[in-house]
Amino acid sequence: MTTIKDVAKEAKVSVATVSRALNNSGYVSEKSRLRIMKAVKKLNYKPNEVARSLYQKTSKIIGLLIPDIANPFFPLIARGVEDYAMEKGYMVLLANVEGDQEKENRYIDFFAQYNISGILSVSNEVKRFDGNIPIVLLDRGGKSDYYSITVDHFKGGQMAAEKVIDHGAKNVLVMVGPRSEYVALDRSKGASSVLEKSGVNYKLIETETFQTNAAEYTAQKIIEEISNFDTVIASNDVYALEIMKECLKQGISIPNDLQVIGYDNIPFSQYSNPALTTIEQPAYQMGYKGAQLLFDLIKGKTDVEKNTLLVPTVIDRNTLKERSD
Amino acid sequence: MTTIKDVAKEAKVSVATVSRALNNSGYVSEKSRLRIMKAVKKLNYKPNEVARSLYQKTSKIIGLLIPDIANPFFPLIARGVEDYAMEKGYMVLLANVEGDQEKENRYIDFFAQYNISGILSVSNEVKRFDGNIPIVLLDRGGKSDYYSITVDHFKGGQMAAEKVIDHGAKNVLVMVGPRSEYVALDRSKGASSVLEKSGVNYKLIETETFQTNAAEYTAQKIIEEISNFDTVIASNDVYALEIMKECLKQGISIPNDLQVIGYDNIPFSQYSNPALTTIEQPAYQMGYKGAQLLFDLIKGKTDVEKNTLLVPTVIDRNTLKERSD
DNA sequence: CATAAATGTGTAATCGGTTACATACCGAGC
DNA sequence: GCTCGGTATGTAACCGATTACACATTTATG
Numbered sequence: 190m191t192t193i194k195d196v197a198k199e200a201k202v203s204v205a206t207v208s209r210a211l212n213n214s215g216y217v218s219e220k221s222r223l224r225i226m227k228a229v230k231k232l233n234y235k236p237n238e239v240a241r242s243l244y245q246k247t248s249k250i251i252g253l254l255i256p257d258i259a260n261p262f263f264p265l266i267a268r269g270v271e272d273y274a275m276e277k278g279y280m281v282l283l284a285n286v287e288g289d290q291e292k293e294n295r296y297i298d299f300f301a302q303y304n305i306s307g308i309l310s311v312s313n314e315v316k317r318f319d320g321n322i323p324i325v326l327l328d329r330g331g332k333s334d335y336y337s338i339t340v341d342h343f344k345g346g347q348m349a350a351e352k353v354i355d356h357g358a359k360n361v362l363v364m365v366g367p368r369s370e371y372v373a374l375d376r377s378k379g380a381s382s383v384l385e386k387s388g389v390n391y392k393l394i395e396t397e398t399f400q401t402n403a404a405e406y407t408a409q410k411i412i413e414e415i416s417n418f419d420t421v422i423a424s425n426d427v428y429a430l431e432i433m434k435e436c437l438k439q440g441i442s443i444p445n446d447l448q449v450i451g452y453d454n455i456p457f458s459q460y461s462n463p464a465l466t467t468i469e470q471p472a473y474q475m476g477y478k479g480a481q482l483l484f485d486l487i488k489g490k491t492d493v494e495k496n497t498l499l500v501p502t503v504i505d506r507n508t509l510k511e512r513s514d
Numbered sequence: 515m516t517t518i519k520d521v522a523k524e525a526k527v528s529v530a531t532v533s534r535a536l537n538n539s540g541y542v543s544e545k546s547r548l549r550i551m552k553a554v555k556k557l558n559y560k561p562n563e564v565a566r567s568l569y570q571k572t573s574k575i576i577g578l579l580i581p582d583i584a585n586p587f588f589p590l591i592a593r594g595v596e597d598y599a600m601e602k603g604y605m606v607l608l609a610n611v612e613g614d615q616e617k618e619n620r621y622i623d624f625f626a627q628y629n630i631s632g633i634l635s636v637s638n639e640v641k642r643f644d645g646n647i648p649i650v651l652l653d654r655g656g657k658s659d660y661y662s663i664t665v666d667h668f669k670g671g672q673m674a675a676e677k678v679i680d681h682g683a684k685n686v687l688v689m690v691g692p693r694s695e696y697v698a699l700d701r702s703k704g705a706s707s708v709l710e711k712s713g714v715n716y717k718l719i720e721t722e723t724f725q726t727n728a729a730e731y732t733a734q735k736i737i738e739e740i741s742n743f744d745t746v747i748a749s750n751d752v753y754a755l756e757i758m759k760e761c762l763k764q765g766i767s768i769p770n771d772l773q774v775i776g777y778d779n780i781p782f783s784q785y786s787n788p789a790l791t792t793i794e795q796p797a798y799q800m801g802y803k804g805a806q807l808l809f810d811l812i813k814g815k816t817d818v819e820k821n822t823l824l825v826p827t828v829i830d831r832n833t834l835k836e837r838s839d
Numbered sequence: 840c841a842t843a844a845a846t847g848t849g850t851a852a853t854c855g856g857t858t859a860c861a862t863a864c865c866g867a868g869c
Numbered sequence: 870g871c872t873c874g875g876t877a878t879g880t881a882a883c884c885g886a887t888t889a890c891a892c893a894t895t896t897a898t899g
Contacts, residue, residue, distance in 0.1 A: 190626075190855095192854090192855055192856080193855065193856060193857095194855080194856095202878075202879085203878065203879045203880075204855090204856080204857090204879090205857080205858075205878070205879060205880080205881095206877080206878060206879075208856070208857055208858080209857090209858090209877095209878090212857080214857090214858085215858085215876095215877085215878095216875085216876050216877050216878080217876095217877075217878090218876080218877060218878085221877080221878085235623060235626065235627055236627070236855085236856070237568075237627060237854090237855050237856065238624075238627040238628055238856095239564055239567050239568045239573075239627070239628060239629055239854090239855080239856085240568050240854070240855035240856035240857090240884090241855080241856050241857075242564050242856090242884095243562075243564045243565050243568055243854090243855080243856075243857095243883095243884050243885065243886085244855090244856060244857050244858085244883070244884045245856090245857075245884085246884075248564075258583075258589040258592060258593065259586065259589050259590075259593070259781065261584065261586060261782075264583040264584050264589070265584070267583060267610070268583065268584070268610070271610060275617070275620075280607075280609075280621070280624050282605075282607055282608075283607075283608040283610075285592070285593070285596060285608075292600070295600070296605070298560060299563075299605050301515075301560070302560055302561070302562060302563040302564070303563055303564060304564055401781070430782070430785040431785070433785065433787070434784060434785050434789070437787055437789075456584065456726070457586075457755070457782040457785065459759060460755040460756070460758065460759050460782065460785070460786055461785055461786065461787060462758070462762055462786060462787035462788075463787075464759070464762075515885095517884095517885055517886085518885065518886060518887095519885080527848075527849085528848065528849045528850075529849090529885090529886080529887090530848070530849060530850080530851095530887080530888075531847080531848060531849075533886070533887055533888080534847095534848090534887090534888090537887080539887090539888085540846095540847085540848095540888085541845085541846050541847050541848085542846095542847070542848085543846080543847060543848090546847080546848085561885085561886070562884090562885050562886065563886090564884090564885080564886085565854090565884070565885035565886035565887085566885080566886050566887075567854095567886090568853095568854050568855065568856085568884090568885080568886075568887095569853070569854045569885090569886060569887050569888085570854085570886085570887075571854075
């Protein structure tokens with residue numbers, strides 16, 4: 190590895206001058222600058238970020254905490270984050286915490302130990318973080334005192350309910366995610382508010398987790414109850430697909446015997462047969478905007494919108510019956 | 515942030531002693547050790563990994579290069595890697611390169627700048643890496659002089675071909691991935707070897723990329739040709755699902771009008787209707803074993819198996835016709 | 840009991856950058 | 870000609886850890 194000293198020697202200047210030239214800080218004569226650039230090229234010099242980071246106490250890394258890399262919804266967010274970060278010359282450290290508090294803690298300690306400059310988290314809160322680096326929450330945490338980019342899940346829940354009512358739902362099972370997730374709560378509140386007002390029969394059923402690896406078990410439990418309902422509002426697309434799989438096994442026809450609506454619009458929701466009707470979250474956009482906000486905070490900007498609320502959209506496919514009108 | 519100096523002062527010893535105590539190197543009296551541990555706890559001291567890394571020229575990070583985070587096959591690998599790395603107290607820096615050489619280069623520079631201790635790459639080779647840290651290739655590169663954990667794709671291709679022949683295929687379209695990917699080549703070679711020998715009619719069709727975002731376009735092009743065939747061996751599950759989606763649109767019934775077999779066994783292949791018959795790659799295992807091998811190399815072990823070959827398995831689902839016998 | 844070996848500890852160099860500070864030179868303004 | 874501000878550059882301190890080396894003390898050995 191060539192170091193700044195090698196460059197300095199090659200360009201016949203001091204390391205200070207090299208550093209100034211590379212960082213455009215302080216005065217450097219044009220002559221020196223040229224010699225330095227030439228030396229950098231000749232020696233293929235890349236500054237050692239570790240050394241830089243040690244002195245500066247920051248880095249060109251941001252951390253991204255996601256709950257479940259196996260759910261394709263999160264990679265969508267990750268891409269948005271990554272694209273913006275890349276534009277700014279930053280790297281993103283992707284941490285897959287899988288709902289495991291211990292794992293999350295380890296990643297956060299790690300972030301701190303590496304002088305990470307900001308954190309984006311798709312998580313309700315970032316516990317146990319003592320440093321003072323900026324944090325932006327994605328998809329959740331809208332009412333907390335964190336900065337956040339969220340989707341209006343209450344509205345999303347309403348949209349789902351309106352949509353199924355519109356398609357003739359009479360007995361609706363609405364899956365609520367785990368109680369600990371505000372996201373899930375908001376969604377089901379939105380749904381029930383509409384359902385309640387319109388007078389259709391409905392029941393809330395709570396599931397324990399959002400993790401994809403529990404989806405199969407959960408879907409089976411739900412199917413046991415399904416004979417009393419004509420429609421299910423699933424807590425996300427993975428669950429919706431899992432329910433459809435179970436229905437297929439049991440000869441329950443979709444949408445005739447049972448209507449299904451999902452949430453997220455993950456790429457795979459278009460591949461089911463029938464293709465899944467769902468509520469789209471602007472995941473990529475959320476990631477991208479979240480990264481933007483985080484960089485504003487890193488730069489010390491203060492006139493930023495603290496909580497941005499994005500709107501979901503209905504994606505009309507084929508798991509609801511044709512409307513009769 | 516508390517530093518080693520704070521701990522030293524609190525424990526009334528020098529920083530050297532603290533360092534020795536924490537790293538179990540050199541001599542430290544039991545009395546000092548206890549006082550140091552107490553101080554560490556009291557001050558909640560976490561060593562600054564950046565400083566440590568600067569001196570040691572290594573770190574507790576390994577890099578994982580994956581080609582496409584949107585394809586659920588890769589998160590499976592990532593989990594295997596992560597689980598093993600976590601056991602060993604390492605972090606994994608997940609880099610999503612999206613088939614973009616520029617992006618890959620940036621990540622690799624970045625890895626080098628952060629003294630990463632090893633690289634796992636799901637990529638044909640790791641170009642332009644001048645350092646000398648260990649590299650393990652996953653899923654590809656079996657014949658190169660890199661260390662690798664691969665799946666026997668030739669055999670996988672054979673299995674797919676045997677399977678479809680077994681189910682009565684007469685005219686087979688086999689999708690080949692991009693020419694640049696040995697994986698794709700091996701698979702199609704395996705398939706054609708069997709097809710050739712058994713005398714069934716077949717055609718190879720080359721696609722430009724494995725990236726999921728090009729899948730829709732590619733599938734449409736393939737469908738144009740499909741009327742001449744009764745079976746398609748897709749280059750991976752995402753493509754298989756995409757083809758099934760197009761078939762659904764066009765009223766082509768699966769498996770009666772067209773049989774489909776995929777490759778990978780991504781979690782979502784079970785959600786299609788009919789559920790996708792496919793060849794499973796032991797992705798998680800590949801990640802886990804790859805991490806194991808990488809750690810052996812990091813530790814300087816030399817008596818390791820250089821190229822491990824895992825075997826794929828047929829996952830029997832419903833996109834092939836019932837066998838007539 | 841003398842000496843060698845083992846144990847324990849502190850000072851300072853080191854890793855590769857950034858930057859405060861000192862210094863020197865130059866041209867402008869009085 | 871002298872002073873002042875702008876330009877240019879180098880020396881050395883610093884970031885927070887590890888470790889070579891020196892030195893002191895204790896323990897083992899013959």
